[in-house]
Amino acid sequence: MEKMKMETIDIVSHNVAQLGKLFPNCVSEIIDSNGSCKLAVNMEVLQQMLTDTVLPGDESYEFSWVGKKAAIAEAHKIIRKTLRPDIPESRDWDITENLYIEGDNLEALKLLQESYLAAVKLIYIDPPYNTGHDFVYPDSFIMDNEEYANGTGYFDEDGNVNFCRENSETAGKYHSDWCSMIYSRLMLARNLLTEDGLILINMDENEISNLQKICAEVFGEANDLGTIVWDKRNPKGDARGVSYQHEYIVVYAKNKAAFTEKCKMRRPKKNAETIIKKAIQIFSKLGSSYTLDDANAEFSAWMRIQNDFSGGEKAYNKIDENGDVYRPVSMAWPNKKKAPDDYFIPLIHPITNKPCPVPDRGWRNPSATMKKMMEEGRILFGKDETTIPNSKYLLKDNMYENIPSLLYYGGSDTDMLSQMKIPFDTPKVVNICKEHIKSFTSEGDLILDFFSGSATLAHAIMQANAEDNLKRKYIMVQIPETIADNTEAYRQGYRNICQIGKDRIRRAGDLIKKETGAGIDYGFRVLKVDDTNMKDVYYSAEEYSQNLLPMLESNIKEDRTDLDLLFGCLLEWGLPLSLPYSSDKMDGCTVHNYNDGDLVACFDENVPDSVIKAIAKMQPLRAVFRDSSFANSPSKINVGEIFKLMTPDTTVKVI
Structure with a gap:
């Protein structure tokens, strides 16, 4: 009422x-x-x-909205944030190459700019659809929590993010806030893509037109790879106009020319392996009483009853003398105009030695190519010369197909999530994500999802890796959205969405390992977006009076650990956050060695010369110490001289 x-x-x-x-x-x-x-x-x-x-x-031709300039400025604004490791929440911390980042994704994207510049092959996101609920991504970093709470309602009275706010009565009707939210994030996300990388974005009818315009602006209209219409086979019941039963997947490349040079817009034929396995099983029965004709009759009958096979897959309904599955394909010239004269040379039937008919407009290929196809056994002749020959397409040579603009899938992962005891509404579908992962990525590729939700994409990546034995890696980013206390997730003990996402990755990994036994990376390092490790004096020492400085014992916050400082340095230097590292004791000091000398750090106070020289002897690419690691300025100068003498190529910094 x-x-x-x-x-x-x-x-x-x-x-x-x-x-x-x-x-x-x-x-x-x-x-x-x-x-x-x-x-x-x-x-x-x-x-x-x-x-x-x-x-x-x-x-002028342009697309604009209220707040567009502010969104551009926000994407470029400097922030004083860091990523703090959380080992207890992680899985296989020491060996995993996957990351799970908790925090606002705009902040996370800014923090990843150096470490993952041009390093991500695929970005796959499912952002908010702007259906009337607040999308909880405030784009301002100049206020503290108290100012947010008073000015925007973003934080509750305890400093927690308030995620249960509805939009005002009219805000849900507007598009500007949503456009600003997605625009600044896509600007930063583009920087992370490899030159041949691409982004996939799920969207429904509410913002699809705006999303396509924004993508054309951010990525360039020339880099549009197309939009997939996903028919979910379930019309919306609350529609006031046309009842939508489809959503969209927008696909853009960072550089279309670079993408098409290395990749093709193709996907694995869904049932190709099943077809080949069935053909092998039937072909193995060949004997004196079971001929190749019998095998083909059985195989064709089996293909006819496979209702979930596409028409293209069902066309591969024959087995040859080698046990290979194939289909006949016309070799007629495909254009309306006649082919050149060289495309009209008749083929000689191998049994009757008579010329076969030539298609009215000629062959698809010139005579030299046709001759080569004959020699390779890639031409199918009829019983005699009266039939026009076809080419022979082997399924094993055509395991991929073009990605169509229509995707038909009406299923959900409700049963699977229930089996894993993961309470989450409207997650992405694992099979859909896995299909695109296999289509667009390969060995060692890095995949990013900065609207992770229940971590469906991490689940799909593990599933894909288990099936094709590849080592794809991922970065999931999710703001710790508060769980409403009237939900099943809350009753199960979850208090924010990140807890659900991390649990899902663990349980999905356990399930995949149990079902497949695959030796893939099931782990992830948890990193949390937080305020900088440094006190305000670190950034503005000139604002403090000289007599006050001695009272500030350290420019590093008291609650920060060596590991916090180490990962802060990794961000500063642009090093990946998933590489191995070790820590050793030297003369009472802890020395951290990241990726075998990429960075060596010691954050103890009053570090003796023996430790300095031991680090220099390691000849690291980078070395870092605390300002308080040295008793005074002469000691700091002495350290610089030691490194110049022993390892002049090492870059040395202090925090």
Whole structure:
């Protein structure tokens, strides 16, 4: 039941709404004096609508919204944040190459800019669809938690992110907030893609047109690889107009030319391996009483009853004398105009030695190619010369097919999630994700999902790796969205969505290992977005008076560990966050060696010369110490001289 407003009607808003009914193209979004988004009339467009002459004024083709400039500025804004390791929440910390990052994804994307610049082959995201619920990604890093709580309602009174807020009565009708949210993130995400990398984005009808315009702007219209329409076979029951039963998967490359040079928009034929296995099983029965004709009859009968096979797969319904599955394909010239003369040379039947008919417009290939195909046994002749020959396509040579614009899949993973005891609504589908992972990635590729949700993509990557024995790696990013206390997830003990995602990866890994026995990477390192490791004095020492500085014993926050500092240095230097490292004791000090000398660090105080020289002797590429590792300035200068003498190529820094 709606509450009474107990106030007079907003006449301006009413008038704008009435004009919007007559001239919808004249109404757009603006920011009012209070900083709120509202609808207003574009008077210039309205004037043009009321005359049949062209009014003066500049025009340009562009896509804009309220807050677009701010979104660009936000993507470029410097933040003082870090990623803090959480070993207890991780799995196989020491050996895994996967990452699970907890925190706002805009902050995470900024923190990953150096370490993963041009390193990600595939980004696959399922962002909020802007269906009326707040998407909980505030794009401001100049306020502290208290200011957020007072100014935006983003944090509750305890400093926790308030994720249960609904949009205001009108905010759900607007697109500007959503456009700004996705725009800044895609700008940063593009930097992380390899030159031949690509991004896949799930979306429904609410924002698909805006998403396509934003992608064209961020990635370049020339890099559009197409949009897949996903028919989910289940029309929405609450529709007021056309009942949508489909969603979209938008596909863009970072550089289409680089992508198409190395890759093809192809996917594995879903049932190809099943078909080949069946043919092998039937062919193995060949003997004196079971001929090749018998095998083909049985194989064709089996193919006819496979209702889930596509028409293209069912065409491979024959077995040759080698046990290979094949299909006949026409060799006729495909164009309407006739082929050149060289494409009309008749083929001689191998048994009757008579010429076979030539298609009316000629062959698909010139005579030299046809001769080579004959020699390789890739031409199928009829019983005599009266039949036009076909080419022979072996299934084992055609295990992939073009990716169509239509995807039919009406299933869900509800039963599988129930089996794993993972409570989560509307997750991505593992099989759909796995299909695209196999289509677009290969050995050693890195995959990123910065709207991880229940970590479906991590699940799909493990499943794909187990099936094809490849070593793909992933980075999942998810803001720790609070679980409402009236949900099944809350009753099961979950308090935020990250807990669900991490549990799903663990349980999915256990299930895959049990079912396949595959020796793949089932682990992940948990890193959490947090405020910088450094105190304010570290960034603005000049603002503190000279007599106050001695009171500041350290410029590093007291609650930070050596591991926090080490990973902060990795971000600073742009090193990947999943490489192996070790820690050893030297003369009472702890020395950390990251990836066999990529970076060696010691964060103890008053580090003796013996340790300095031992580190220098290791000849690391980089070395880092705390400012308090040295008793005074002369000691710090002495350390620099030691490194210059023993390992001049080492870059030395202090924090």
